[in-house]
Amino acid sequence: MADVCTQGVDTGFVALGYAKIAFLGVVQGLTELLPVSSTAHMRLVPALLGWQDPGSAFSATMQLAALAAIVSYFWSDVRFVTFGSLDAVRSRNWRSPAIRLAVAIIIATIPIVIAGLLLSSSLNACGTSFRSLWVIGIACLVMGILLAVAELYSRHRKNIEEMTLVDALFVGITQVGALIPGVSRSGSTLTGALFLGLQRDEAARFSFLLGLPAIALAGLKELFELYKAHIPMEAWSVLLVGLIVGSISSFVTIWGLMRFLERFSTWPFVIYRVVLGVVILFGVLTMGWA
Numbered sequence: 001m002a003d004v005c006t007q008g009v010d011t012g013f014v015a016l017g018y019a020k021i022a023f024l025g026v027v028q029g030l031t032e033l034l035p036v037s038s039t040a041h042m043r044l045v046p047a048l049l050g051w052q053d054p055g056s057a058f059s060a061t062m063q064l065a066a067l068a069a070i071v072s073y074f075w076s077d078v079r080f081v082t083f084g085s086l087d088a089v090r091s092r093n094w095r096s097p098a099i100r101l102a103v104a105i106i107i108a109t110i111p112i113v114i115a116g117l118l119l120s121s122s123l124n125a126c127g128t129s130f131r132s133l134w135v136i137g138i139a140c141l142v143m144g145i146l147l148a149v150a151e152l153y154s155r156h157r158k159n160i161e162e163m164t165l166v167d168a169l170f171v172g173i174t175q176v177g178a179l180i181p182g183v184s185r186s187g188s189t190l191t192g193a194l195f196l197g198l199q200r201d202e203a204a205r206f207s208f209l210l211g212l213p214a215i216a217l218a219g220l221k222e223l224f225e226l227y228k229a230h231i232p233m234e235a236w237s238v239l240l241v242g243l244i245v246g247s248i249s250s251f252v253t254i255w256g257l258m259r260f261l262e263r264f265s266t267w268p269f270v271i272y273r274v275v276l277g278v279v280i281l282f283g284v285l286t287m288g289w290a
Helices: 012-033 038-049 056-061 063-073 075-091 097-123 133-153 165-179 185-195 200-228 233-263 267-286
Strands: none
Touching: 012 038, 012 056, 012 063, 012 185, 012 233, 038 056, 038 133, 038 267, 056 063, 056 200, 056 233, 063 075, 063 200, 063 233, 075 097, 075 200, 097 165, 097 200, 133 185, 133 267, 165 185, 165 200, 185 200, 200 233
């Protein structure tokens, strides 16, 4: 579908209207937090339905829906890290579990902040090649294979409290891959955490907590870009509908994923990612998908 630009910002979502954006909000909420790539679905679903591509600005801003869901679901962890760290600083208790987790999250966030700043002009530009179905299809396949290797390699014994700062940095480096559409932020960090031997539900828990700073920074940055582009009030209202629906969808997704990983492996996601990647590349090669 054609790109729609407003002062260099991809604003294809505006033309979709409330009902379509609400539908895509559900899709975004489901796929943003599962290790299956929301960007792949945000490109593929509208294309299959013959809709305008909602654009990279919509995908980036919709991360704030995931942010609200993560904070709500993991509020006890968020409160523990935030207030526990402040108490530890006041009492100079540098061995506090809260401050250790906070430092781990900060260290793990640094790589994607640096990479995001360096690549920001290319990642969300109108017509960027990063959002091509070629890139997304290959990324889906590669991440599916890496997740499979991590599932086979991991002993699934460690919990978050046993992670070192080097472990956190490693997961942070894997998070940089999420800048490539089709990789999936939750998929890359979950895979990295599994390689470290974390239990599946603990790996997902750290993945979600680690995502809070990156998701907040990316979403707020894109909101600011939309503000600078002076999009009309109708566009803001359309975006708000997507955010509300996406928040609800994301919360349900977290609830389901955490219970799933307590009992089962990540193999269904491996299979889904590989099949999705094959379908996308097949469509590009034989049906002219673009």
